[in-house]
Amino acid sequence: MEYLLDRDKIDRFIFKNGKYTFRRRSVTYVLPLPTREPERAKFERGFSAITGGVIRKVNGKDVHVETNDDIIEEIIGSGKFQDDESKTLFIHFLKDQVNELKEGKVTSLSQLERIPLTDNVKEQKGEIDLIHFFYDTFICDNSEQIKDILQHYDDSDLITEILDLSSSVVTKRKKSSNYYRCLFPGLKEQFIKDLGNLVKNPSFLVGHISMLFVHYTFVAMSQLVLHTNKITGFNQEKLQPVYYILQWEKAAKWRDSYRYGNKMLLEEIDGFFAHEHALNILGMNTFSTEGNQYYHDLKEKLKESGPEAEKQFIQSVYSWLNEVYQPNTNIDVETYTMDKTLDIAFEDFIAAIRKGISNEVNSRYYKAFEAIISKFFRKNGGPLGTILSLSQEQLLLLVAVSITKERIELKQLWKELEKRGVWLDHHSKEEVVKVLDKLNYMEKKSDSGDAQYVKTIL
Template sequence: MEYLLDREKIDKFINKNGKYTFKRRSITYVLPLPTREPERAKFERGFSAITGGVIRKVNEKDVHVSTSDDIIDDIIADGKFQDDESKTLFTHFLKDQVKELTEGKVTTLTQLGRIPLTDNVNERKGEIDLIRFFFDTFIRDNIDRLQTILQNHDDSDLITEILDLSTSDTANQKNSMTYYRCLFPQLREQFMRDLENLAKNPSFLAGHLSLLMVHYTFVAMSQLILQTNKLTGFNREELQPVYYLLEWEKAAKWRDSYRYGNKMLLGEMEGFFAHEHALNILGMNTFSTDRNQFYHDLKEKLSEAGPEAERQFIKSIYAWLSEVYHVKTNIVVEAYKVDKTLEMAFSDFIEAIKKGISNEVNSRYPKAFEAIISKFFRKHGGPLGTILSLSQEQLLMLVAVSITEDRIELKQLWKELERRGVWLDHHSKEEVVKVLDKLNYMEKKSDSGDAQYVKNVL
């Protein structure tokens, strides 16, 4: 077997009317970030529209759900009424209920599944991409497990049962396609355990599911950014620390939340679109047909094949850079040398691609990621800019899912939060203790306070 880039496939991918194009998403999907501003999700209803779409997908229904007047007219037409007055009253009632669902005002899990996507057709594309990302990352391999949770909490009410009569039970076949790959199996398992824990309290689950889902979406995206930038050093098992500040705390440059929070993530996002293009090209090779291969996957396959296979692929990368990429773009590229390692080849490859990505794409691409931060995790730090933060509601939700027994030791709580992608410095931890103590969730084993416990919030 030869271990080379497949130039024929790559030529079809990069050529558009004879010109080189920096495309993505042929065989590899990296992040659910649109490059066009109109398609960016604005989160008018918080994250509930995404949650509703995911629930429908789990229930094998179309991610789209209509709340138009046509639906109401069809329901009314099928109904039987004593007189015109009762028909009019029911029509008004139905419209009011649908309006509340459209605005994301729900009290049950079943109602969550009725929240529609945005009315803006362009922005809907961004929401659907987030639904696909979340579903493929956290749910696809756990559909039966999640369906069991939903079935055990069948809290349907009259309005949702009526609306469900007008909803197709068959999902669009396109929705069954796998787009993204779960690169953090432990994080996926943690989400499922947290969901099962929340399900012990149905009302808490309905009120906090969207909050839990946006948290895990953001953590998965953040870790994907940090780990992809490590190229072959991608670590699937160990999350990289990302620090948060509590919403009511004062930001400062010396705080870890400034240095290793939003500032770090946005720094890692600079030029990241190059990975979207590069991974598609590198995945088009003669030794693997797998989709969604990252640098560490290619490294693993080549290591199994032996040093000669790795050397052949390294040469192929540099040959393509000089004979194809340089010729088509006139961008200066690194030349092959015998001491080049696979890591160095990937690094040189990325740097060459980065030089070709337009400033426009590089500036638009991170905006959707920043939109999630601004909507759900932003604290205005004055001259320090945006600081990653947690509200009290977000904090209590994370504390709630972290405790599966009657209580846990305080020091264990910090480890549980880190398993869920949240790191806090010493000052923030003190604030957490103050909040939990104020809400009567803290328990001391002795007057000395040496052993402190946190009670079960659920």
């Protein structure tokens, strides 16, 4: 077997009308971030539109759902009314309920599936991409388990039953292939456990499920950025610390939440689009047909095949840079020498690709990531800029899912939060204790306070 880049495949991927293009998403999908501003999700209704789409996909249905005037007319047409007044009242009731769903306001689990995508057709593309990312990362291969969790309680209500009378109810879709890959199995397992824990209290779940979904979406995206930037050092078993501050705290440069929070993430995402293009090219090779392979995957395969295979692939990478990339982009590239390792080859490859990505593409990609932070995790740090933060409601949700017994030790709570991608410095931990104590969720075993416990919230 030869261990080379597949130039024929790559040529078909990169050339459009004879011109080199920095495309992505052929054999590898990395992040659900659009590079066209109109397609960026604006989250006008929070994360509920994405939540509704995910649940429809779990139930084997299309991610789209109709909640417009046509549905109302269809339902009215199929009903019988005593008089015009009762018909008018029913129409008014239906319109109010449909508007509530459009705004993401639900009162039962069964209504979650009826939350529609945004009315803006272009923005729907960004929302659908997030739906696929979440589903593929946290649900794929466990869809039946998730379906059982969500259907554990039969809480169907009047408005859901009425809307289901319409023939426009969400249609079944053909089984589609996965777009993204779950790169953090431990995080996926944690999400499933948390969802199972939340469903014990359906009313709490209904009010917080979208908050849980956006939290896990952001953690998965952040960790993908941090670990992909480590090239072959990608660690699927261990999350990298990302520090948050609580909304009501005062930010400071010396706080971990400033140095290892939003500032760190935005530095890491800057120029990240190069990985989207590079990983697709590297994934088009002669020794593997698997999709969504990252640098560490390729290194492992080549290691299994022996040093000669690795050497051949390294030479192939530099040959492509010098014979294809440089002539078609006029970008200077590194050349092969005997001391080049696979890690160095990947770094040289990414550096060359990064030089070719336009500022416009990098900026729009960056802003799409920043938009999620600004909408759901932003604290205005004044001259320090945006600080990654948690509101009290977000904090209580994470505490709630962290406790599966009647109580846990306080020191265990910090470990549980870290399993869910949240690190807090000493000052933030003190604030957490104050909040939990004020809400009567703290319990001391002795007056000394050495052994402190957090009581269950659910």
